[in-house]
Amino acid sequence: MLGRRLGIGPLILPGAVWLALFFLVPLAFIAAVSFGTHDRFGRVLFDALTLDNYRRAFAPTFIPTISRSIYYAGMTTILSIAIGYPVAFWISRYGGRNKALLLILVMLPFWTSYLIRTYAWMIILRDNGVVNSILHGLGITGEPIILLNTDLAVILGMTYGFLPFAILPLFVSIDRLDEALVSAARDLYANGRSAFIHVILPLTMPGIIAASLLTFIPAIGDYVTPDLLGGAQTTTVAKVVQTLFLSGRDWPQGSALGFILMAVTIIGTFAAVRSLRAEVLS
């Protein structure tokens, strides 16, 4: 009523102005700085606008970094879908009255500090950590296996961290699936396997696409996991951005990389939203 009486404006305006000022404007700053240069004190200069920062972002020196980021995020996405799909399916089919509770249990770890969850994996994976103690205790290994500071550790940590982002959209998609279509396939003598491949999988594809994007996006922007579980040598785009800003003092280069991350995120998110929305409407 407050809205209807005074118009929507006064309700929307304070929040919208806040987000414009402290979210959109700062993003514009990244865009602007990414075309700048810097002096030897790290101060940003705008006297010669340049595309060099973008050129360098795709130069051979950065390619290992970018491909490693894509590799981590890609593996994380594939694993999250593979691990999450059966869980989403199970919640949808067998969750009954507890569906909401089961989904909350999936989300609960996500709500506890990402830093602390990553730290927990350090305890598990380090040389004298939980896994190695168990293997040693069982007499399977003599020397500890190096697990921490490996690609495996990073992918494991990211998959753990972003699995909920895969399970939720998959659940939405599977839960909307009309069980009658599956029954129809069975009546037409499809076995479980071909019913899954020819009916269930194509019909839940929008959910898979959305889940992939919603896992890939945070994974590619994550720097905590590669930093803590991947060790000092593993560089990723996000880690490079952090270094360029906090110690390297090359803000224009960092901004260009940040802007590329942002662009990937925006495009990916809208593709994900569109995919899920098309599903809901159809």
Added chain:
Amino acid sequence: MRTDRNRLLSAYAVVVYIFLFLPIVILIIFSFNADRRNFNWTGFTLNWYPTLFSNRLILGALGVTLQVAAIAVFASVVLGTFLGLGLARIGRRWRGPLEVLLLLPMVTPEIVMGISLLLFFATLFGGQGSFTQIAIAHITFCVSYVAVIVRARAIGLDPHLEEAGRDLGASAWGTFRHVTMPLLAPAIAAGGMIAFALSFDDLVITSFNAGVGSSTLPLYIYSKIRFGVTPEINAVSTLIVAITGVAIFIAWRLGTFSSSEGRLVAEDG
């Protein structure tokens, strides 16, 4: 055959749930480990918890974290409640752009948000990181969550209740204060809890905006765990998990998450 497969699927789901919770359980268990280097289990102790409260760095960081969280919760709840309510009632024309404005901060990589605010404050105010900078950053990433949660409830409100308030002679503000707000209260409180959890936990955005003397608890932990795993850090972490866990639990009990739809809206915008 079919039930066997169902059982297999259920067993698999249980394993995944264990996978989701086991690391946190292990972390908590090791906060009670008597071994100072925290390598092997040498016995149960509660000693690490009292030592936390005599550690000035931890207490200082906790103080900063709580102050930032208090400010972030208050401001984001005020801004987000109005925004969510307005969004539930806005016409078609502006709904799309406004939804995008709300969604974007939720999906933007934290590192991008962190550097954008760093650039913004450094360029305009010569800011080198401060308490104020952290507080503004936290308000910014909390607003969307509150707004989305409030909107979900505001859409379900019966407009007749407000009309009745008006008919009985309440002013626009009076109607809001005595009719709309009590109806929205669970969502507002849930939004506040979520904002608290987000603010209390944040590392990445804070790390780009913190200055000398404005270190938060996650920043303190981050600086410590790079040098190894100690039972004190496990104890602090356990407390953080407990505090945010309680906040999320309360938010859930308030009913915001009771439908899977509401949760998804909160997550995906």
